[in-house]
Amino acid sequence: MNKILQFINLNRGEEDRQKVVENVVSNISFRGSNLWVLACAIVVASIGLNVNSTAVIIGAMLISPLMGPIVGAGFGLGMYDFSLLRKSLKNLLIATVVSLTVSTIYFYLSPFKETQTELLARTAPNIYDILIAFFGGLVGVIAITRVEKGNPIPGVAIATALMPPLCTAGYGLAIGNFKFFFGALYLYSINCVFICIATFLIVKYLKYPPVEQLxxxxxxxxxxVMTFLIAVMLLPSIWFAFRLYEEKKYNQKVDQFIEKEFDARGYTVLYRKTRYLANPHTIELAFLSHKFSEDEVAQLTSRMRAYGIENSVLRIRQDTTDLKRDILNEIGAERKTLNQKDVAIANLQKQLALSGVDNSKVLPEVTILFPGITNISIAKHLFNEGTDSTKTVYVMLYKTGRDLDKAEKERLTAWLKQKFQVKDFEIYGETLPARETGRK
Structure with missing residues (x-):
């Protein structure tokens, strides 16, 4: 037992305690250069979140000095040094206000206000964020108290991620979305509290002498007070984690339903959106060519229960009906009937006008390079990415007498990207029956 205790003993390699405390105190204050570094780090992190760049966000976290007052508060609690605690909390408040102000101003002035995935990731904290903050804080404090600091400090700065939630809160203020603001601020509070608690525990474990005898x-x-703070941060996070777990389970069931009921039967899903937070939950789907009757939709809805999908509504977007109504409104009441072919032609004309792509000029080139393709339609489409943001993607629908293999599809996609000078290009194909292609 003694050997085991010696093996995990944190007192080995420990830095002089007076020197550790001096270092902690020196990193608390936000004056002069520290304040400038903080403001610059906030701007860098805001830019990274704005352009959805993980590398830039990591860089901002590495230069951020926000850990200083949080660790100082933990040392103040652990050593019953309430003067150090007050100073740490005061500087943490200053840093928080400055960070919120700078990030709010940046996002208010920025012309790009799309909600990127990096921003959304900081708006719904859960129990895992608590674990990251706590164990990351433990590593950080252990490193601070060592003679050889090693390289844990940068890793702790990245893992605990104090800067991005503050910037996200500023983004929420800038666009007037208080759900984002409070969600991000809650994540920031979780990180602060549990890093502080981790520091407190290590200080008590290492038996730093108390400044005041209480x-x-x-x-x-x-x-x-510590117990109250833990409960306030822990309970909502458990609820968030449970909701995240339930949502992932639901999405897995929806994936299974779509794969077996549609993909396995050759129906190409062109659009999909799941709204788990709606009551009832909604599943929206659109398909490349197949049109479902009301009876088929009702049967599919009843079969969802077999996959464990409860309290859900299946909505299959049958664009032909809506499009027919729109065209009737535009051309007047003189045309009372429109067959499906007319609607399809009008739809292609609208897509052509929106996309600015002349399919008749592209088709000859495509058929030379890929002889199996008989017809194409290229247009720009706005895709919802499962968030509040959208992405414009070029899409080509093609008809072919034979299935294109994987290599041909990759070559076709690469050629289209090069021709139209875009990063995102998706292709969807339909293989014609032999009677339509003239084959025996």
Whole structure:
């Protein structure tokens, strides 16, 4: 047992305690250069979130000095140094206000206000964020108290991620979305509190001497405050984690339903959107060519229960009906009937006008390079990425007498990207029956 205890002993390699405390105190204050570094780091992090660049966000986290006052508060609690605690909390408040102000101004002035995935990732904290903050804080404090600091500090700065939630909160203020603001601020509070608690525990474990000798009553008060903070941060996070778990389970069931009921039967899903937070949940689908009757939709809805999908509505977007109504409104009441072919032609004409792509000029080139293709339609489409943001993607629908293999599809996609000078190009194909292609 002694060998095991010696093996995990944190006192080995420990830095002089007076020097550790001096270093902690020196990193608390936000004056002069520290304040400038903080403001610049906030701008860099805001830009990274704005352009959805993980590398830029990581860079901002590495130069951020926000850990200083949080660790200082943990040392103040652990050593019952309430003067250090007050100073740490005061500087943390200053840093928070400055960070929120700078990020709000940046996002208010920025012409790009799309909600990127990096921003959304900081708006719904859960139990995993608590675990990251706590264990990341443990690593950070252990490293601070070592003679050889090693390289954990940069890793802790990246893992605990104090800067991005603050910038996201500023983004929420800038666009007037208080759900984003409070969600991001809650994540920031989680990180601060649990890094502080981790610091407190290590300071107590290493038995740093108390600055003030407290009676049993004051010590109990400190413990009660710590317990209260843990409960306030922990309980909502458990609920968020449970909701995230339920949503992932639901999406897995929807994936299974779509794969077996549509993909396996050769129906190409062109559009899909799941709204788990709606009551009832909604599943929206659109298909390349197949049109479903009301009876088929009703049967599919009833079969969802077999996959464990409860309290859900299946909506299959049958664009022909809506498009027919729109065209009737535009051309007047003189045309009372429109067959499906007329609607399809009008739809292609609208898509052509929107996309600015002359399919008749592209088709001859495509058929030379890929002889199996008989017809194409190219247009720009706005795709919802499962968030509040959208992405414009070029899409080509083609008809072919034989299935294109994987290599041909990749070559076709690469050629289209090069021709239209775009990064995103999706292709969807339909193989014609032999009687339509003239084959025996």
């Amino acid at each position: 009676d049993a009553r004051r010590q109990r008060q400190v413990k009660y």
